Amino acid sequence: MLLRALDLVLLAVVAVSAQSVDSRIHQLAGQEIARLVELYEYLHAHPELSYQEEKTAAKLVAELESLGFKTTAKVGGHGFVAVMENGPGPTLLVRTDLDGLPVLEKTGRPYASDVRATDDLGNDVAVMHACGHDVHMSSFMGAARLVTKMKDAWSGRLIMIGQPAEERGTGALRMLEDGLYKKWPRPDFAIALHTDAALEAGKIGYRAEYAMANVDWIDITIRGVGGHGAYPHRTKDPIVIASQVILALQTIVSRELRPIDAGVVTVGSIHAGTKHNVISDEAKLQLTVRSYSDESRKLILDAIKRTTVGIARAAGVPPERDPTITVAEDEFVPATYNDPDLVERLVPVWRSVLGDDHVVERDPEMGGEDFAWFGRETPKTPIFLFRVGTVGRDRMQAAESGGAPLPSLHSPLYWPEPKPTIEAGTKAMTAAILELLGK
Numbered sequence: 416m417l418l419r420a421l422d423l424v425l426l427a428v429v430a431v432s433a434q435s436v437d438s439r440i441h442q443l444a445g446q447e448i449a450r451l452v453e454l455y456e457y458l459h460a461h462p463e464l465s466y467q468e469e470k471t472a473a474k475l476v477a478e479l480e481s482l483g484f485k486t487t488a489k490v491g492g493h494g495f496v497a498v499m500e501n502g503p504g505p506t507l508l509v510r511t512d513l514d515g516l517p518v519l520e521k522t523g524r525p526y527a528s529d530v531r532a533t534d535d536l537g538n539d540v541a542v543m544h545a546c547g548h549d550v551h552m553s554s555f556m557g558a559a560r561l562v563t564k565m566k567d568a569w570s571g572r573l574i575m576i577g578q579p580a581e582e583r584g585t586g587a588l589r590m591l592e593d594g595l596y597k598k599w600p601r602p603d604f605a606i607a608l609h610t611d612a613a614l615e616a617g618k619i620g621y622r623a624e625y626a627m628a629n630v631d632w633i634d635i636t637i638r639g640v641g642g643h644g645a646y647p648h649r650t651k652d653p654i655v656i657a658s659q660v661i662l663a664l665q666t667i668v669s670r671e672l673r674p675i676d677a678g679v680v681t682v683g684s685i686h687a688g689t690k691h692n693v694i695s696d697e698a699k700l701q702l703t704v705r706s707y708s709d710e711s712r713k714l715i716l717d718a719i720k721r722t723t724v725g726i727a728r729a730a731g732v733p734p735e736r737d738p739t740i741t742v743a744e745d746e747f748v749p750a751t752y753n754d755p756d757l758v759e760r761l762v763p764v765w766r767s768v769l770g771d772d773h774v775v776e777r778d779p780e781m782g783g784e785d786f787a788w789f790g791r792e793t794p795k796t797p798i799f800l801f802r803v804g805t806v807g808r809d810r811m812q813a814a815e816s817g818g819a820p821l822p823s824l825h826s827p828l829y830w831p832e833p834k835p836t837i838e839a840g841t842k843a844m845t846a847a848i849l850e851l852l853g854k
């Protein structure tokens with residue numbers, strides 16, 4: 416009898432290990448999804464602004480602790496680091512962001528947020544997870560739960576981090592400055608996912624090489640010589656100069672950047688003057704600039720400075736009143752460069768677990784993501800930010816056939832379809848971890 420019982424146990428062990436990793440992922444994700452959707456609805460209903468993510472982080476840290484991760488809170492603000500050591504092998508960093516946005520939710524979902532908070536400037540604002548960071552957290556926790564139950568299938572060190580203040584573009588750098596790559600082992604790879612507001616729920620999107628752009632913020636003050644509106648010949652009119660500058664800046668991308676390189680120069684704000692008949696003595700412009708390579712970025716920023724100063728001088732503004740041009744270096748977000756080898760390694764894994772038609776190549780975008788900082792430290796860590804589709808099939812089809820357009824990320828109307836989105840996010844992230852830390 417004893418032998419027979421042992422035989423049966425052995426047979427069961429053989430059967431479990433023979434069960435493919437894919438089918439274990441499906442089975443475990445199926446078991447966890449109700450709990451993950453519940454977590455999602457909780458997080459969605461309780462968003463916190465950038466640099467205020469205290470309760471959000473605490474909730475995830477408590478769950479990771481209960482799974483056996485060794486956690487450290489308050490890394491670079493409300494960021495956290497959770498480590499699971501599971502034998503010899505590489506080190507993989509998996510990142511979720513934590514923050515919501517100052518947006519008044521209008522989705523009408525039963526779990527919609529009615530949270531209000533005080534922003535940095537002291538304003539009372541509504542808060543919403545309008546960028547899907549609640550999806551990121553739920554999928555992240557889903558992957559944490561699955562890989563904890565599949566420790567026999569991987570070997571190495573898994574570092575799962577919650578990053579604050581993604582929406583400010585500064586949280587990733589704060590974590591690095593707080594010693595993320597010094598106090599903890601430097602990862603061999605870093606991966607993250609982001610919602611996609613134009614991709615069907617259940618699908619994964621990828622892009623090799625540049626996927627998202629360098630983001631720069633620039634403030635320009637054009638200083639003229641003010642006076643009476645009826646006596647322009649005694650002034651240097653900064654509004655006319657600003658108008659010429661704005662049009663001239665549009666020739667940088669079209670005439671100076673290589674035609675096959677991408678770039679954007681947007682003047683998003685112009686303010687000058689007080690009254691009909693007064694020529695102001697200054698005009699203020701606010702710009703955002705997008706590019707991919709470091710070289711393109713430098714070319715565009717240099718050209719903005721040269722063009723702006725040149726036009727002011729041409730108008731006769733004395734050199735001591737040259738325009739001031741300030742690039743906000745501490746708010747710069749570098750372009751996301753998805754490591755081609757990493758992409759090539761993970762895409763087939765996702766095709767296997769989700770099906771060929773559920774893994775699609777996406778166009779590069781001019782939005783920015785500060786996850787890119789995790790790949791900028793020397794020596795460089797290969798990074799890969801992939802996308803998870805969030806739009807229900809009915810809404811997708813309606814939009815494609817001329818119905819209601821799909822709301823973009825950050826829209827008060829944006830809502831992901833929780834179950835298929837988080838299920839795909841969890842499966843894709845789990846499969847990626849098991850591939851990169853595979854035995």
Ligand SMILES: [Zn+2]
Pocket residue numbers: 546582824825
């Ligand atoms: Zn966002």
Ligand SMILES: [Zn+2]
Pocket residue numbers: 546547548581609
């Ligand atoms: Zn985001």
